[in-house]
Amino acid sequence: MQTIGLIGGMSWESSSVYYAALNRGVQQRQGGLSSARTLLASVDFAEVTALQEQERWDDVATILSDAARAVERGGADFLMLCTTTFHRVATQVQDAVDIPLLHLGDVIADACAAQKVSRVGFLGTTFAMSRPFFTDHLASRGLAVHLPAREAHAELNRIIYEELVRGQVKDASRRFVVSLIERLWDDGAGGVVLGCTELELLIKQADSxxxxxxxTTLHVAAALDRALA
Incomplete structure (x- = not known):
């Protein structure tokens, strides 16, 4: 089994989902008392979020690259960023280490291709929806990406940062997000990407x-495939 290097803390709620899912996945696949071999470097969410808001991306890249080098030194065989938003600096992080980065955008594109879906709605933080770094990566893999109307971004961002990051899952928020998915469907999307770990606490397949x-679920499954190959 390979050792999975995790860069987490964005948020710690998101990282805990990754850690639990990786270990459950290994146990399900291997049986018995098996668990995942992982190394986690967890950064301060408040610090990197403040830098993000100030557009100090070189500083963000330095923090995450330092974390990546730490797990590489610890013996990780490959790397995962436990976040969508901070894939903004994925290239810099990959360049900082010699082990491969399992890019979330590639994992999502592969999953969409497997289901023959070429047009997807994308839901995430305001930053991830309003900046092209992630949607352009999906587009480079042949996906047409639909986004919710700009006036909905602030409320979706509030749900993520004020509720889900704090572990609060509310029915009213679920209804709001489902309404966004329905509008994306009307716009021609053939599937919807939950582009934020915390959204998986709120939305399940049964809701759409x-x-x-x-x-996150797809990212974890791809990591397990690689680690257990």
Whole structure:
């Protein structure tokens, strides 16, 4: 079994989902008392979020690259960023280490291709929806990406940062997000990407008639495939 290097803390709630899912996945696949071999470097969410808001991306890249080098030195065989938003600096992080980075965008694109979905709605933080770094990566893999109307971004961002990051899952928020998915369907999307770990706490496949692509679940499955190959 390979050792998985995790860069987490963005948020710690998101990282705990990754850690639990990786260990459950190994146990399900291997049986018995098996668990995942992982190394986790967890950064301060408040610090990197403040730098993000100031557009100090070189500083963010330095923090995450330092974390990546730490797990590489610890013996990790490959690397995962336990976040969508901070894939903004994925290239710099990859360049800082010699082990491969399992890019979330590639994992999502592969999952969509497997289901023959070429047009997807994308839901995430305001930053991830309003900046092209992630949607352009999906587009480079042949996906047409639909985004919710700009006036909905602030409320979706509030749900993520004020509720889900704090472990609060509310029915009213679920209804709001489902309404966004329905509008994306009307716009021509053939599936919807939950581009934020915390959204998977709120939305399940049963909530949508469109295929749901839960980014963290897919990321974990791809990591398990690689680690256990």
């Amino acid at each position: 008639e469109l295929p749901v692509f839960p980014s």
